[in-house]
Amino acid sequence: MSEKNRDGKRTARERLAVEREKQKAAEKRRRTLIVGASVVCVLGLAAVIGVVAANSGKNKSSASAGPVVAPSGAQGKDGLAIPVGKDGARSTLTVWEDFRCPACQAFEAAYRPTLHELADAGKLRIEYHLVRLIDGNLGGTGSLRAANAAACAQDAGKFRDYHDTLYGNQPKETDDAFASNAKLISLAGKVSGLDTPAYRKCVDGGTHDSWVNRSQKAFQSGGFTGTPTVLLGGKNIYQDQSMTPAKLKQMVEAANRG
Template sequence: MSEKNREGKRTARERLAVEREKQKSRDKRRRALIVSASVVCVLGLAAVIGVVAANAGKDDSESAGPVVAPSGAQGKDGLAIPVGKESAKSTLTIWEDFRCPACKGFELAYRDTIHQLTDKGQLRVEYHLATIIDGNMGGTGSRRSANAAACAQDAGKFTPYHDVLYDNQPPETDDAFADNDKLIELAGKVDGLDTPAFQECVKNGTHDSWVEKSNEAFQSGGFSGTPTVLLDGKNIYEDRSMTPAKLKQLVKDANK
């Protein structure tokens, strides 16, 4: 073989070796890009999953809007719905939950007496709404019904709607009050309450944040449960000797 031919073959081998190295470099860069892209995709997917998980952990109460107290609400932070004359010399403070069976029991036993005393101007009642059954049993019926009651307060119909809710209270484990349509249906039992304004207030959860704030006040108040009933600051619900007749007498004595 001539020197020229040997030189040509050596040059061809060198060129082939150079091309192989270039191809290896290209393959290496391509693998690196694939790995980098995969990492970015995994990180992006993890971020999406994290956001979804975080949002899934929140209930709609966490995303509620600004606190909107119902019309005429009074007391600290506007959390009390007042019934009766301000000039009354006795004040009955009631913390209640519309899903609470014990609250219904108290209402049915004392309702007529309370109405008589407020109508006579001898007693003022301050209602505070809580949602402890939602927390204990799950669901949103306590909050939804409390919002609806606050909407009824806006319409000047709190007391009759309050009574209708207790008259139609579902079993404690039945979250029927979570259904806005049910709450609106019950409003039909109160003359003049089932209006477009009331329906919008119920469906939009206008007072949801106010209800949550009221429940927070209940939880931080050191109360043992609902109902909590205070007559001029004294817990009469814990008084086993208390009766409607005794309550009436205490109020009359205070008004002498």
């Protein structure tokens, strides 16, 4: 082999090695961003226990009165899970989330395409539990109002699209913009067929407020410490820093093959 050919092959190998290092660095930055956002939510919970206690009375008075009305199709204990995907899927992903939580948005941004792909293929069933952690941490009612609006979207058969729209338009954690029903209804206009008189009545009337509060109590009694809490087979995979969308897909597909 000529010296020129050897140099050419060596250069190609070097370029490939550099590209691999770039990909590894990008993946490390992505995981750091997501984990970092999650830590913010968890630390926020630990640092403001006194605020949670102080706000608990306000939260109860604002929206816990009246009967608990679960959204259409809700399943699981006390009807607290909103299912997405086929009932017969071999893998179930349980997600506890808060629409004001930036870590939840980070999770959605990274994993949404994979979750949609697996759910649409019938390989994964996702059970969403909506909570109001940030309302307790920072005050306000945006978590509650957004969760109620999402439950109203479930009544209309539009949960997943509206769920994604809320995260796509999430305000800063300290901005309680989702406390406005008008804001939530305007976002419903981005989902085809959702903004109807029945939907507006459900949002404005807080039809599912008590249901959201019950979900929050279940979250607390379950011993969870932050959002998102993402369970696959009972294991919190979101705490696994080696987890990636590709790895999750491999796990789900392996379970699907049996």
